[in-house]
Amino acid sequence: MMIGMNTEACDPAELAALREIFLSRPEALPPIGSVAVRSFEEEHGILLPEPYRTFVAEVSDGLRAGPPYYGLLPLAQTPEDWGSDRPERLLAEPFPLTTAWLWEAEDDEATLSDQEFEDLAAPVYDHGSLLLGTDGCGMYWHLIVTGPQRGHVWLIDENGAIPFGTRPGVSLMPGTPGFLGWVTHWAQGRSWFADTP
Template sequence: MNTEACDPAELAALREIFASRPDAAPPAGWEAVRAFEAEHGVELPEPYRTFVAEVCDGLPEGPPYYGLLPLAETPSDWGAGRPERLLAEPFPLTAAWLWEEDEEADEDEAAFEARTAPVFDHGSLLLGTDGCGMYWHLIVTGPQRGHVWQIAGEGAMPFGPESPDALMPGTPGFAGWAAHWAQGRDWFPDA
């Protein structure tokens, strides 16, 4: 997965997936992408960066279930009172973290929220929601840059890790995530 240069084959696959959708929003354009990056102190990973600038900036119906969000938006159910999103701060995880399996999960609510807040708010761009508090994030800073993660009330897990025991197997990255959706495949095949 190359997050620095846009692979023409990945971009062509993304164009094919989204160009056929009559409800796809027009691209944001390079000026809007660069303004967003300057405002947040990040450079978006490829191929998402070129996709938003040249192909599509949102899709009302999938992926995810409630649509692909435009670049600068958050889902309507994101909630008031959440901390400011800090995209330039590194995303803190490199492996799945299921809160229920955490030995410190019995700590008081404030301490737990302080430990989990960076997972929700640092180093990631919200792609959309499947509802019920399940959010898809594109990681924009940190070791997982370019990967897509699902972060929900139960925990955080990457889409497409290249291991046989992965909870959500597939091709990592935005292009792999979008292709997985377009093919109608289950996110959790063994669930």
């Protein structure tokens, strides 16, 4: 069960919490303003979820160091290791998942050719999400901008796709869902993954 979020209106308390976390850091990039945000949205046929939308317009358009490890990317950028031969990112196409998908746990993966598997996984990487950054080794953080998971943050890597922020015991990454929950988790220095006994 995913916890509901208001992705349509920016809560002033959420924006204040983001300001407190980011503006105390000298590596924070300046905001891009609401005109640039609207231009990006029109170009891609989307509306960014709150509080991320107001955050990049009014607080900061990225951070040179964490979250994630290699920094929070400015709007519309991809990490250096993303690769230039990847398919076009289609932000207006709905993100296809609602629950975690661990590739290695798939019984059918052994029966799929590499091409068939890539065809199934490509929309997970390239549809309905904005890249927030990387922790290296092919671990990419995505903010979902279109589809049922809009506003949630997902980790997508060579092992699968996992949503951040669900109830403990239900997810590999329990915590408060959404952009603010993800940023706060990082700012508190907590591990992304569930503690193991």
